[in-house]
Amino acid sequence: MGITKTQIFDRRQNELAQLFKILGHPARIAILQYISKQDACICNDLVEEIGLAQATISQHLKELKSIGLLKGEIEGKSMCYCIDIDNWNALQQNLNSFFNTTKQNCC
Amino acid sequence: MGITKTQIFDRRQNELAQLFKILGHPARIAILQYISKQDACICNDLVEEIGLAQATISQHLKELKSIGLLKGEIEGKSMCYCIDIDNWNALQQNLNSFFNTTKQNCC
DNA sequence: TTTTATTATCGTAATATTGCGATATTATAA
């Protein structure tokens, strides 16, 4: 008990929930907003900007990468994290599709 | 440690994260999808349909109500939960606004 | 009033998430 019962839901439900869940943390929202304001981005900027430890920021970046919203390129000895705009748009469409189909037929 | 540092983020970031977070569970996605397929809805249907205990379903319904996506009316000795279509549309717009403004200026 | 049915709440156990210090890894600079 305590564990989410993934197996009783279908693939689409689990996938949607996973996407929403990763977006469901203020640090990750803040990271996305900050990156979108920059031309480029290095992680160390984020540590100062957001106010969390370097290890914590790195972890959040990893999660955002896991759903494809960020892509990171090595740039010298630092990293350049960017929003993957194709995946970003696809995600937005995906979520909108959920919102549009789910609100049908409601009393 | 372990606790989300809400205070270092602004109101908008925390609000967005909260909305995403509540949508970030497959049972709550499934509940929304099931309700939208019905003309009406009673909680007991959900218990059979979803396959979680009654107490658990009730808890998830409460969370969906907390962000305004569901409204519940007493109907005899059972409850009629429905999607609040106005709030639903507002939420969709709210999230789209985040997606549209955040993807700007990316490298 | 008593029973029955439905939903909400409480308490608790199990798992997940968050955050960070310490350390490893990787790549440039000296």
Next chain:
DNA sequence: TTATAATATCGCAATATTACGATAATAAAA
């Protein structure tokens, strides 16, 4: 090669979430 700098990973402590049985609350039916 040896620093130095930037990021990733590991391990742990603290908090949050999930799920459920037991029970309370509420309202119709008997």
